[in-house]
Amino acid sequence: MEIVITTNLKRGQVGMKKYKLTDNISFLASVMRQASKASFVFVLLRIPLEVIIPYIGIWFPNLIVRAIGESVNRTHLFTQAAILGGLLVVLSLVNQYGKGIVSAESAYVRMKLTDMLNDHLMDCSYDMLGDKKVMQSLSQASQRIWSNTGFLVNAGENTVAFFSAVAGVVVYLAVLSKLPFWVILLLIAATVVSFLTSGFGEKIRQKRNDYFGENVSRLLELSSEMSDAAKGKDVRLYQMHPWVNHYYNIYNKKLNREYGHIAKWNFISDSIGTVLSFAADAVVYLCLTAFAMQGKITIAEYVLYIGAATGFTAWVRQVTGLLQRVWKVNGDLSCVRTFLDTDSREEEQGQSIPSGGWVCAADVLKKGDPCEVEFDRVSYRYPNNEKDTLKELSFKIKAGEKIGLVGMNGAGKSTLIKLLCGLIRPTSGHIRINGVDITSMERTECYKLFSTVFQDLHIFPVSIKDNIVWDGQVDEAYFAQCLEQADLAEWVSSLKEKENTKLVQELEEGAVNLSGGQSQKLLLARALYKNAPILLLDEPTAALDPIAESNIYEKYNQLSAHKTSIFISHRLASTRFCDRIFLMEDGRIAEEGTHEELLKKAGSYAKMFEVQRQYYV
Incomplete structure (x- = not known):
């Protein structure tokens, strides 16, 4: 007697295959x-x-x-x-x-x-x-x-x-x-x-x-x-x-x-x-x-x-x-x-292995470190959506340049970051790093190029060291340096178990919980330890007060020398140190320039800055 079960192979579709x-x-x-x-x-x-x-x-x-x-x-x-x-x-x-x-x-x-x-x-x-x-x-x-x-x-x-x-x-x-x-x-x-x-x-x-x-x-x-x-x-x-x-x-x-x-x-x-x-x-x-x-x-x-x-x-x-x-x-x-x-x-979009084979992260870095980034007419539409979130987006970021990415909620800032680091693939257009299209790289290789800190802060219920170092191969001297640069060294040394102290008290007896500021510093230490050529910060300080946020961004700025960096923030004053600022509206870059240049244009950026200054300055 043959028993079969109908199953779902394509996303949102049912009955594509039967299992005996x-x-x-x-x-x-x-x-x-x-x-x-x-x-x-x-x-x-x-x-x-x-x-x-x-x-x-x-x-x-x-x-x-x-x-x-x-x-x-x-x-x-x-x-x-x-x-x-x-x-x-x-x-x-x-x-x-x-x-x-x-x-x-x-x-x-x-x-x-x-x-x-x-x-x-x-x-x-x-x-x-x-x-x-x-x-x-x-x-x-x-x-x-x-x-x-x-x-x-x-x-x-x-x-x-x-x-x-x-x-x-x-x-x-x-x-x-x-x-x-x-x-x-x-x-x-x-x-x-x-x-x-x-x-x-x-x-x-x-x-x-x-x-x-x-x-x-x-x-x-x-x-x-x-x-x-x-x-x-x-x-x-x-x-x-x-x-x-x-x-x-x-x-x-x-x-x-x-x-x-x-x-x-x-x-x-x-x-x-x-x-x-x-x-x-x-x-x-x-x-x-x-x-x-x-x-x-x-x-x-x-x-x-x-x-x-x-x-x-x-x-x-x-x-x-x-x-x-x-x-x-x-x-x-x-x-x-x-x-x-x-x-x-990718399989649904019919992507196959490139004729020359997959490109490795090391091959990309041979072309230059820090890296140059290019978006060439990039559009992206989320599954089951009727409209594109990003629309024909084109820009270039020079190697080592610091970019501030600002705009209202829903403008497409986080989507841009996800596309850049390979979490999602463009619906159309090309994203290139040092001239290499990221679709020619396997996702795991693409991830190696980025140190990231996102707005959703997730601390894992393991030790401080394991939250920072994930591959098990610990360079103790560099690990200590990262703790020092992230302003965590003194606090970690005061703990009984030092860097082996477990985190998330609700799940581990004897563990400790981190404050918002400490969580930020821990994630900074993680990003520093990875030491990738491109640094992406997607509003990681959204829950902090303006002064604390500004201090955190200044810290990232100091430690991101010789790295291509993108800083996302709702608060425009936090990214004024950037080489250029992109103001995004409705999936496009509406304005571009330095902080001073954008204020002189008296456009959307200047109006937003003036509104925010009443509350934060």
């Missing part, structure tokens, strides 16, 4: 092998062992009964029994040891799948983070991986259990093959019907995957509203928790209703399988007893067939019991692969 159950099993096997080769080897080894060990068990009584009936020599009988018993002990020990390995490493598969999601997310262009359907696909995949009720909780053990049960059904059916054909046909029919009726509920769940994903995402978002420190202030001061609880209960009831529907059909599936199993058992036992009484089979054969029939039934029950999990993991893996098969932005 066999393909998902092959995919899971590959993941298990990558997650732990030792565990994977024992999974493969234990599948036959799980069948062989009980198989020896049903032959043992047959051997004894036959020996008694045929008056076999005791020594010969004891020798056979000892060999079988010793083999059984050895195989059982190996199986038990393998079970310990597989169980101990059970989390590795889920961790590997999560790594694959993260790797693919990092391989996708930045603008995909704003695509609701793509992010919902990622959220659903993560939820499926870390659900504690599915196949993936212990993928190794469940794989052994399922495939050993399938093998057991085949082997034990072969043992019973000497029975009348109609008895075999009855057992096969009961098995097939159990297979076809298994997992009704999980099949319904797969068809309703989008519905479940949307409502689970809503529940998680509402839960975060209550626990998030920033949002929690409004929730408490405005007494919004009854409103949050109201919608939480609505979505929860919808999910519970669906889960109840799934549980009902799973119960029906289980009941059908159980009834068929008991009915087949009863018929087989009656037949075997009648055959033995009629002398058609010996007592030894009767003992063997009874054991085989009992074992066959146990294997069938194990298969049908696990089929629900198999159907569920089929849906889970299809959900994971849906995200993994989502095309990146």
Whole structure:
């Protein structure tokens, strides 16, 4: 029986590809092998062992009964029994040891799948983070991986259990093959019907995957509203928790209703399988007893067939019991692969590897350091938007020049920065660094050219040193110099754990939280340590007062000597030290010049500066 799941490959499109159950099993096997080769080897080894060990068990009584009936020599009988018993002990020990390995490493598969999601997310262009359907696909995949009720909780053990049960059904059916054909046909029919009726509920769940994903995402978002420190202030001061609880209960009831529907059909599936199993058992036992009484089979054969029939039934029950999990993991893996098969932005635009191969950052720097930057008729439109955010934008920045980028919210300043450093690609036009088009560079190589500080300050819950140095290769002397230049050295030295002090108190016991100014200095130290040829500051001081912001920008100015730099700010006075200032309006550069030149023009820049001076000067 072929089970297929329709999935989403292109952004915002559904039903582009179908995953077979066999393909998902092959995919899971590959993941298990990558997650732990030792565990994977024992999974493969234990599948036959799980069948062989009980198989020896049903032959043992047959051997004894036959020996008694045929008056076999005791020594010969004891020798056979000892060999079988010793083999059984050895195989059982190996199986038990393998079970310990597989169980101990059970989390590795889920961790590997999560790594694959993260790797693919990092391989996708930045603008995909704003695509609701793509992010919902990622959220659903993560939820499926870390659900504690599915196949993936212990993928190794469940794989052994399922495939050993399938093998057991085949082997034990072969043992019973000497029975009348109609008895075999009855057992096969009961098995097939159990297979076809298994997992009704999980099949319904797969068809309703989008519905479940949307409502689970809503529940998680509402839960975060209550626990998030920033949002929690409004929730408490405005007494919004009854409103949050109201919608939480609505979505929860919808999910519970669906889960109840799934549980009902799973119960029906289980009941059908159980009834068929008991009915087949009863018929087989009656037949075997009648055959033995009629002398058609010996007592030894009767003992063997009874054991085989009992074992066959146990294997069938194990298969049908696990089929629900198999159907569920089929849906889970299809959900994971849906995200993994989502095309990146460049692939959708049909970009291919340049004929001369990818250009490295080192090749760009050979043409000059600091770097020259050029935008040549660059336009950019965000996915699902009807208008371009940037429109035919053209300018050149000389090597080592400092540019101030100012303008109202929505003018396109942040979009320009994202385009320049390769987070997103132009809809049309060309961006060149030292004459090299950045589309001829892989994203990771392009990133090497930039030290950046963005307006959303994110401090990670690791040590101060790890927040600054990410590649693990620490130049201690240069690290100390960066702390000194960022005015952090004295504060860091006053801490008990020095640069190894953990940050983000809410997540790490004994950690410290940084003030806004300290966060700015930490990110300055990170940018200094990277020491890239182009420095980009995208309103990192928006939350600071004007004086503090001006001081921070002056600090960046002092430390960015011999670097091409772009400074973005709402406050025009903060960028007056720049060589040139670009005023952006509606996706274009409306005015350009030094601070003094722009004031003399008495245009939009001068008017904005005059308005701001009343508040900040």
